[in-house]
Amino acid sequence: MDTLFPRERAVVAPGAVHVPGWLPAARQRELVAACREWGRGPVPYRHIVLPGGGVMSVQSLGLGRRWVPYRYVDDVAVELPDWLAALGREAVAEAYGEDGGYAPDTAFVNYYDAGAGAKMGMHQDKDERSGAPVVSLSLGDRCVFRFGNTETRGKPYTDVELASGDLFVFGLASRFAYHGVPKVMPHTAPPSLGLSGRLNITLRETGL
Ligand SMILES: O=C(O)CCC(=O)C(=O)O
Numbered sequence: 001m002d003t004l005f006p007r008e009r010a011v012v013a014p015g016a017v018h019v020p021g022w023l024p025a026a027r028q029r030e031l032v033a034a035c036r037e038w039g040r041g042p043v044p045y046r047h048i049v050l051p052g053g054g055v056m057s058v059q060s061l062g063l064g065r066r067w068v069p070y071r072y073v074d075d076v077a078v079e080l081p082d083w084l085a086a087l088g089r090e091a092v093a094e095a096y097g098e099d100g101g102y103a104p105d106t107a108f109v110n111y112y113d114a115g116a117g118a119k120m121g122m123h124q125d126k127d128e129r130s131g132a133p134v135v136s137l138s139l140g141d142r143c144v145f146r147f148g149n150t151e152t153r154g155k156p157y158t159d160v161e162l163a164s165g166d167l168f169v170f171g172l173a174s175r176f177a178y179h180g181v182p183k184v185m186p187h188t189a190p191p192s193l194g195l196s197g198r199l200n201i202t203l204r205e206t207g208l
């Protein structure tokens with residue numbers, strides 16, 4: 001990534017850790033290939049329709065235990081691969097120094113079409129019955145990831161730039177913090193990745 005200054009690991013809030021460039025380029029390419037493959041599977045990427053009638057600008061696909069707004073249902077359309085759960089465990093160990101037995105059973109793959117202005121509003125990930133951390137991996141275009149507090153969707157929050165290969169883990173006191181993606185910067189993906197837009201893979205333990 002071509003920034004002027006090296007980007008450094010940061011604890012954005014207690015339990016919320018940003019590790020820039022965690023995924024090597026080859027691993028990023030493998031993950032992009034896997035995301036493409038999942039899209040060819042039984043369930044395509046789609047814009048989720050919320051109960052109020054709103055349509056999300058992000059296109060998503062679920063692996064492992066399936067989520068429909070706003071709950072997990074007891075069925076699996078596409079398995080969560082063991083290698084991805086293992087990567088999640090490594091991610092937690094990287095962020096916290098130990099993996100705490102992390103065993104994610106669900107993942108969301110989100111595609112942000114940067115040209116179409118895809119973004120995600122401030123929300124909490126709170127349909128899980130587990131306090132285990134959320135692991136987020138970024139691929140492709142850079143974005144502004146807004147990481148807030150557990151009380152309100154508003155301030156105080158911190159804006160973090162997430163780039164391809166970055167890891168963000170939020171757990172402990174930040175597990176139920178509001179967060180969102182107000183902006184994706186088009187044409188900022190590493191050219192060698194062959195991806196236009198941004199992919200985000202988010203792993204969670206449902207505790208169900
Ligand atoms: O795209 C991101 O970085 C965040 C995604 C997210 O918050 C979610 O899927 O719940």
Ligand SMILES: [Fe+2]
Nearest residue numbers: 123124125179
């Ligand atoms: Fe989220």
